[in-house]
Amino acid sequence: MKQYLITIVLLVLALSAFGQNRQKITNTTEFEKQLKSVSETTHSVESEFRQEKYMKVFAEKVVSFGTFYYRKPNKISLQYQKPMKYIITINGEKLQTISGEKKTTISLGSNKMMAQMRGLIEASMVGNISALSKDYELEYFQSATDYFIKITPINNSIKAYIKEIGITFDCKSMAVNQLRMTENNDDYTDYIFTNQKYNTLKNDEKFSIP
Numbered sequence: 001m002k003q004y005l006i007t008i009v010l011l012v013l014a015l016s017a018f019g020q021n022r023q024k025i026t027n028t029t030e031f032e033k034q035l036k037s038v039s040e041t042t043h044s045v046e047s048e049f050r051q052e053k054y055m056k057v058f059a060e061k062v063v064s065f066g067t068f069y070y071r072k073p074n075k076i077s078l079q080y081q082k083p084m085k086y087i088i089t090i091n092g093e094k095l096q097t098i099s100g101e102k103k104t105t106i107s108l109g110s111n112k113m114m115a116q117m118r119g120l121i122e123a124s125m126v127g128n129i130s131a132l133s134k135d136y137e138l139e140y141f142q143s144a145t146d147y148f149i150k151i152t153p154i155n156n157s158i159k160a161y162i163k164e165i166g167i168t169f170d171c172k173s174m175a176v177n178q179l180r181m182t183e184n185n186d187d188y189t190d191y192i193f194t195n196q197k198y199n200t201l202k203n204d205e206k207f208s209i210p
Contacts, residue, residue: 022141022148031140031147031169032130038174039128044071044201052190068193075207091207105209136165146171160184 025031046069053062066080080086087098096105132138135155141148151165166180175196182188 022143022146025140025142028130028140031142034174035129035169041199043199045069046197046200047193048195050192050194052192053187054189055187056185069201069206071201071204071207075204077206079206089207089209091204091209094209096209142171144171146177 046067049066049068051064051066053064055062064080065082066078066086069075069077069079074090074092076088076090078088085100087096089096089098090108093108094105095108096103098104129138129149132151135153135158137152137154139150139152141150147169149167149169151167153159153162153165161184162181163184163186164182166182167176168178169175170177175193177193179191179193180188181191
């Protein structure tokens with residue numbers, strides 16, 4: 001279940017490639033101002049995504065495709081379509097996974113790790129990345145076309161299996177275009193987001209948890 005939640009978090013912090021000419025910035029006022037401005041007018045996000053997982057035990061990367069949905073507040077659905085159908089949904093205090101005929105639902109409040117992850121999701125979607133500093137060390141970088149945020153866990157329960165998270169924001173639109181999660185064994189997963197649509201979801205149909 002932790003693996004599924006990590007995937008959601010990575011995707012909410014988850015929507016440009018990881019550049020090579022970024023300079024570290026210490027004054028993050030402009031970045032935070034831009035992100036906050038966009039977040040205040042964004043009530044829902046719909047995006048196609050490609051997931052590329054690199055593991056040392058495999059010669060080739062494992063690639064999956066799907067659609068990501070978010071709607072304020074606290075509603076997230078990650079719907080994999082290829083190579084297999086799989087759905088992960090968070091709605092308020094509930095998290096549900098669906099694989100074929102198997103459906104699993106748990107309470108987020110019953111697990112401190114999951115509660116931490118939900119906080120990470122909300123911070124990214126409401127444009128308050130700096131609020132994560134209690135559990136993560138944040139470093140900011142900028143190139144001519146993007147911002148890159150390096151997020152290193154300092155919370156022991158998160159450090160147990162996440163080494164580092166990297167998020168790439170487009171400088172103009174502040175859309176999250178790519179994300180990388182590196183595990184402690186140095187395996188990593190890239191998420192590339194395309195065809196983002198904003199404020200298209202008018203109800204909670206995508207986030208239903210019976």
